[in-house]
Amino acid sequence: MSGFRTTLINCQQCNRRIMVRASDAQRGSIVCSHVGCGAVNILQTASYYDENLVRGLPGFGQLTYASSPDITYPLQFGKNIIGTSETCTIRVERFLHEGRCFISRRHCTLTVTFDKWTGKLRYQIQDGTTDPSTHEIHTSLNGTLLNEMPLRKTEIIDVDDGGIITLGGADRFILRHFALNPDMLATYRVDLAFNPDRTQ
Numbered sequence: 001m002s003g004f005r006t007t008l009i010n011c012q013q014c015n016r017r018i019m020v021r022a023s024d025a026q027r028g029s030i031v032c033s034h035v036g037c038g039a040v041n042i043l044q045t046a047s048y049y050d051e052n053l054v055r056g057l058p059g060f061g062q063l064t065y066a067s068s069p070d071i072t073y074p075l076q077f078g079k080n081i082i083g084t085s086e087t088c089t090i091r092v093e094r095f096l097h098e099g100r101c102f103i104s105r106r107h108c109t110l111t112v113t114f115d116k117w118t119g120k121l122r123y124q125i126q127d128g129t130t131d132p133s134t135h136e137i138h139t140s141l142n143g144t145l146l147n148e149m150p151l152r153k154t155e156i157i158d159v160d161d162g163g164i165i166t167l168g169g170a171d172r173f174i175l176r177h178f179a180l181n182p183d184m185l186a187t188y189r190v191d192l193a194f195n196p197d198r199t200q
């Protein structure tokens, strides 16, 4: 905590003023000094990561077709619309099972964002696609599963590294997150000065 200046905050229990020193801010908490109170006040000393970081990344992870690991689909930052249509961001093959394909033309949406507070890429899946003008959701015909659990309409769920996305109950894809280099990430870290407004 370089450059920290002593600050006054209001105790969250007795609402009287207490003085926060650099050592308290580093510890992340302060015990109220007022007689008869003694409440532990949690201090949030936050840092975040500059979102410009994503501009320099060589990739954003990929999906691997589980039945044939040679088949991979690189993801892009933002919305990835997955399906057999040429209008998709990720156009998958029409994988046939006894002559039938179970993947819809625009089957599901996998969104990649950057969480500036954790410094991690975030992957979220939703069945179907959202019409950008009407915000209406067009679901897939045969559904999407995440780790064998069916997604309900309008559900948007986080997908962990190694998560299995099943399209139409027949075709499995394994998500691989893009691993951010910790040294690179550290160079994008921005430390916020202790902000008394962010006490809990």
Ligand SMILES: [Zn+2]
Pocket (backbone or CB within 6 Å): 011, 012, 013, 014, 015, 016, 032, 033, 034, 037, 038, 039
């Ligand atoms: Zn107090």
